[in-house]
Amino acid sequence: MDPMDPTLIDLTIQSLLSNEPVTMHALEAIPRALFVPLFNAAFVGGHKNILTAMVKIWPFPCLHMGSLMIQDTQYELVKAIVESLQILPTQNLGSWGPKLRILDLRENPGYKIVCPQRSTNSLVCFHACTYSEHSILKREAQYTIANSESEDQSAKKPMELLVNLSFDSTFRENDFLTSLLSKVEQSLGSLHLCCRSLQIDTFCDCKIALKILDMKCINHLAVHRASLTEVTRLLSRVACLDTLSLSQITCRSLNGRVFKNFITHLKHMVYIKELNLSSFCLTDHLENLMRAIVPGLEFLNLNLCGLSHNDFKFLAQCPQVNNLKLLNLSNNPVDWEDCEPLHNLLQKVSGTMKYLMINLCHITDSTISLLLPALSHCSQLCIFSFFSNFITMPMLIRILEHLLPLMKLRYVIYPIPVHCYERWQFQDILDLQKLAEVHDQLTMILEVAGRSDLNLITYF
Ligand SMILES: [Zn+2]
Ligand SMILES: [Zn+2]
Structure with missing residues (x-):
């Protein structure tokens, strides 16, 4: 088969999707060149079983969902994909084994599903986290320094889940976000939840989530309806903001300590x-x-x-x-x-x-x-x-x-x-x-x- 012929690829994919049990069984035999277009088509067609099976044996280090324009009705699919991430030691996955290290759920039509691979690059992918102590980059550096024995290293490779989060009044009911957080908990530290953009519309509903998040990863922070004290507390935990949005912020006195603290933290935002x-x-x-x-x-x-x-x-x-x-x-x-x-x-x-x-x-x-x-x-x-x-x-x-x-x-x-x-x-x-x-x-x-x-x- 000529992998460059788009008509032939389309026909092959349609036939793979229409024979779900056969495709599931033969996934490892499918040429790598078909993996991305098959994933695309399976997502658009809502083939949950094929998608989750593909994630389990994903043959590339990264998977960016950004260009798939996730609709509200597709969150069940995304949730299933997150749940199928192989964060704990797994067996019998065949010769491929799970190569996936970075699952990126951020919306961005410009992202490719898989980054072009560079043999000289030590980063897993262009979008890998470079800020958190729990990032793949920092944790792998720690392994190298400690020259650790290979037993745990191969079994529990660090992974990253890249997200943009929005906490509003519906957050407590938001099943999807809850499932993200429970996946991180299950991973016992091997999965880094890397939030790049955080929007907070109501503070009281997101306190637990804020404890789990490493604020160092955040580039975009938006806070709506809060006191300047709450904003300043958040700013003390961020490191590399390039966008700060604050609306309906209350402050008792612009001559007081709270405003001075806020200014002090703002001075640290050198990339803004x-x-x-x-x-x-x-x-x-x-x-x-x-x-x-x-x-x-x-x-x-x-x-x-x-x-x-x-x-x-x-x-x-x-x-x-x-x-x-x-x-x-x-x-x-x-x-x-x-x-x-x-x-x-x-x-x-x-x-x-x-x-x-x-x-x-x-x-x-x-x-x-x-x-x-x-x-x-x-x-x-x-x-x-x-x-x-x-x-x-x-x-x-x-x-x-x-x-x-x-x-x-x-x-x-x-x-x-x-x-x-x-x-x-x-x-x-x-x-x-x-x-x-x-x-x-x-x-x-x-x-x-x-x-x-x-x-x-x-x-x-
Ligand atoms: Zn990538
Ligand atoms: Zn991070």
Whole structure:
């Protein structure tokens, strides 16, 4: 058979899947080149028995499920795959024996099911953990140093289970996560649960899980609705974050010990590239926070952070924002009598910034007219969002004209101009007819300028 002929591979796989008992019996005789496409097809077709049998004799060191786009209904299959991991000494597995060392359940359409093998690489796979003391890499180094006798080593090889976890209110009922944790427990230390992305929506339901996890492995940490004390306790256990997202965080005083501790831990995050803060009041204290961040930040979200004029002044000068690709300052209404700091900030990031959001910031015609020179220098800008600000139609047209030469710009999310609202008994009523005319007029400007690649959107 020519393994390169896709039609022939498809036919072979269909015939293997339609004869489940025969295939199960003959798995070890199946050519290696067919293993990955057969696994793919068995997963999509829900052939649980074939999948679990394949995992038991998987002939490669890694198995990444990321490209299979796991649906909610398929978690039973994934659970069965995890359960079939050979973590304890096993016998009678034939000549192949289990080679699988890394099972990766993280969603990522870009991952190959099996990594290309490099003979010189001491890592089991490109995605192997390099942080935890329980990682394959560190444990195998320990074996080498101790020159251990081979009896246990061959019987209980360290393995890794790579996951992204999300703890929300449904976690306690989540059978799947419970089964992951019990598998780790059964392994008596040989299976390292390596969590790279952790999202916590409610602390009280995940305390046991947090005890089991090695926080050193986490790259992405997101915490929603927590006290800064709880956040700081977590930060004291992480080592190499590249993304930190905190929303609805409460802190009694920004001058107190808890905030100082938080800043101290933040200083240790030397690889941080993305900082997302939302509903986290930092009025007049942004400087303390930003000084703790190493320069090189790429994404900075400061939505609803109660920023003051002083905070904007500091932001415009600090080297930490020099290479920003994303800047979100939405929901920070300040008195824009002096908008020089915001102008300087935009000017500073004009060479790198791709995404800019300044929604709901009480920006008026006079403010934005002063920002236009800096905005028109943002040559990399792809998305500009400034909805829910007090802008008139003539100014909206002027803004659009300044944006037209930015050839990378694809989306502009604009505010509904003030004339579309009618005040009626203290309630703003939107005139949809006027809004439709606004959209037509703006679209016409795009057409005349030959910028039909630019999309105009608004929200109401
Ligand atoms: Zn791999
Ligand atoms: Zn790890």
